[in-house]
Amino acid sequence: MTAAAAADAAESLRQEARTLADEVLAWAPDGKDWPSRDQAVAAMHQLNAYGEHLRDAVQASVRPGSPGGPPPILSEAHGRLNQPLTSPVPPFILTTDAVVRRAQNLARLVTGLLSALGAGPSHPPAPGGNTHQHSTAVIERNPWPEPSALSKSKESR
Helix, strand or coil, X not given: CCHXXXXXXXXXXXXXXXXXXXXXXXXXXXXXXXXXXXXXXXXXXXXXXXXXXXXXXXXXXXXXXXXXXXXXXXXHHHHHCXXXXXXXXXXXXXXXXXXXXXXXXXXXXXXXXXXXXXXXCCXXXXXXXXXXXXXCCCCCCCCCCCHHHHHHHHHCC
16 A cells, blocks of 8 residues: 555544544533434444554654653553443443443544644534533643642742
């Protein structure tokens, strides 16, 4: 595969991931426009696959020794991708609500990975869709002072 063909394939995958994530995030919280449970499971599995590819692309784009280190979205992706699809509470019945919420969480993760690659969301979710606002911004610096700065401030008291 040529470099141009590989770049086109990667962009196509990102566009497909963005489209599916936007569609899933547009599912209304009240459940009126939810797909069947099987369709939601299929969307969740597809988002997981996109997430794996995007996670690998973000990991590959991180330069060793970069000052900020890897983006925080990578550790989030490592913890949330490939998790088993089970109900967290007894009697462990997998409801459509649980699958939709899981799919929407994966869609948010995919959106964050796309942002880390510089391929942010194409547009916000449609009106009437999911009203939860989630930031995918990456913190550029550590908001907490370095340990050495803390010890210096204690010494000056």
